Amino acid sequence: MTxxxxxxxxxxxxxxxxxxxxxxxxxxxxxxxxxxxxxxxxIFCSIASGSDPFTEILCQDEEVVCxxxxxxxAPHHYLVVPHEHIADCTVLRPEHTPxxxxxxxxxxxxxxxxxxxxxxxIRLGFHVPPRISVPHLxxxxxxxxxxxxxxxxxxxxxxxxxxxxxxQLLRKLNPKDVLWSPGNGVGxxxxxxxxxxx
Numbered sequence: 001m002t003x004x005x006x007x008x009x010x011x012x013x014x015x016x017x018x019x020x021x022x023x024x025x026x027x028x029x030x031x032x033x034x035x036x037x038x039x040x041x042x043i044f045c046s047i048a049s050g051s052d053p054f055t056e057i058l059c060q061d062e063e064v065v066c067x068x069x070x071x072x073x074a075p076h077h078y079l080v081v082p083h084e085h086i087a088d089c090t091v092l093r094p095e096h097t098p099x100x101x102x103x104x105x106x107x108x109x110x111x112x113x114x115x116x117x118x119x120x121x122i123r124l125g126f127h128v129p130p131r132i133s134v135p136h137l138x139x140x141x142x143x144x145x146x147x148x149x150x151x152x153x154x155x156x157x158x159x160x161x162x163x164x165x166x167x168q169l170l171r172k173l174n175p176k177d178v179l180w181s182p183g184n185g186v187g188x189x190x191x192x193x194x195x196x197x198x
Contacts, residue, residue, distance in 0.1 A: 044136035048083045052080075058110045064103050066110045069140070074148045076116050078141040080106045086137040089126040089164055094173050100139075104166045107141035117142050123148070124166045131162040139166070 046052045058066045058078060069077040080103040086092070092100065108126055111117070123145040125134045126137070142148055166170070 011060040042085055042134070042136050044079075044081045044138060045085050048081055058115060059106060061102075061106070063099065064106050066106050066141070072149075073140075074142040074144065076111055076114060076141070076143040078107060078110045080110070080141060082137055087135050088129050088132055088137055090129060092137075092169070092173060097170060097173050100166060100169055100173065100177050103139045107139055110141060111143055116117075118144065121145055124146055124171060126164050126166075128162045128164060 006029075043052065047055045047057075047067060048060075050057070055067050058068065060066065062083075064080055064082050066078050066080045069079050075192075082099060082103070104124055108119060108122075111119075111122065117124075123140070123141055123142040127133075127140070132138075160194040170177075
C-alpha cells in the first residue's frame, strides 16, 4: 500500500508533502539563524551596506534602507531596516523613537514613490520574537491592507501579541506622547515630517 492510498488519496498526499516542506523549511530557517548568530553574518546588514547584489534598494538615507520583501504578503510589501544592527523591536528604548519614526517615513516614501498614496489603507509594523525570520530590526510596510494575502492577515494582526504597529511601538517607547498615525493622512512630506506635532 502506498502513502497516497493509506492517508486518503491525493489530498492526504498533498498534506503530507506540505507538512514535510514546513518541517524542512523550519529546520533550515533555524540552522540559518543559528549560523547567522555564530558567524556574525546578517543578510539585512549585507543589504543595508549595499553588498547584496540580488536586492534592489527602493530608497535609503544615512540611517535606514528600504527594499521589497522576498515573500510579499500584499501587493506592496517593503521592509525598512536600519544600517545599524539592532536585534529586534524588543530591545528598543525611548532614544530609538526618532529611528522608528524615520523608518515609518521611509516606508511611506517608498509607497508614494511606487504610486500608492492611500495612507489610510496600510499596515506598518514589527514582528515580535520569536515570530521574526531575520534577527535584525525591520519594519513591514504592507499596502493595501485590504488586499493582504490570507496567511499574512494573521501574521500581521494589530491585535496580536506577535505584531506591533508603529503606533503601538511608539506608545511603548513614549507612553505620554502620541507621535504618529498613518490614518491621519500625513504623507512623507519634507515640510511636515511624520514625527512632528501639528
